[in-house]
Amino acid sequence: MTTTAAHPHTDPRAEPVDPAALAGRLNWLRAGVLGANDGIVSVAATVVGVAAATSETLPVLLAGVAAVVAGAISMALGEYVSVASAADSQRSHQIAEDEVLNPWHAAIASGFSFLAGAVLPMLTILLAPxxxxxxxxxxxxxxxxxxxGGAGAKLGGAPVRRAVIRVVxxxxxxxxxxxxVGAALGVAIG
Incomplete structure (x- = not known):
């Protein structure tokens, strides 16, 4: 009688997963979570830094909009280049075409998730007193x-607490x- 040790994070009743489908899903998940987190952090850091330097709303708005546009484009381009390189490597190793990563899917997921993440800090900084x-x-x-962080870990089957602590x-x-930096520059310039 042969027994196999179950992975501690898997449900033994779960249906078997096609490795190619799982890789595709995890690629979208990774790009989406990374994009959303980057949208949240980079835009929040930008607007908080500017808000620490000035109490005026217009500079905060301008910096935030610039960060949103630049960040979404940068994330999409970076993801496209990264996944396209991986896809080229997969093709050179004669991986079946239906199993090759799609750089456009990753780029779109990353760019739009950046935008989705960026909305929160923009609205919060502009609407709060x-x-x-x-x-x-x-x-x-x-x-x-x-x-x-928790949702990404849960969907990817990773430990949630560690992911939340890391991202927060x-x-x-x-x-x-x-x-x-913003507070120091605000004092120095103002």
Missing amino acids: TAARIPVTAVAVVLALALT AGGILALGATYA
Whole structure:
């Protein structure tokens, strides 16, 4: 009688998964979670840094819009180049065409998920009262990162707590750094 040890994160009753389908799903998941997290963190860090330097709304709005546009394009292009290179390698190893990663799918998922993630910090920083916009944005960002980090881990079958801690810690570090720089420049220039 042969027994196999089950992976600790898998359900023994789960249906078998086609490796090519799983790779495709995980590729979309990775691109989507990375894009959303990057949209949340990079746009929040940008607008918090500018808001720390000035109480005026227009510079915060302009910097935020520039960060959203540049970030979405950069994420989509970066994802396309990365996945296209991997697909070229797969083809050179004669992997079946239906199993080759699609760079367009990854680019679209990454770009749109960046935009989706960027909406939260933009709306929060612009709609919150001026005196509270930085702490309100920081709290909203931490909650959003906990949700995306947890959802990504859950969908990918990874430990949720570790993923949430990792993504939230990175977000807090980015917000703290840009706040400090913005506050220092605001004092120096103002």
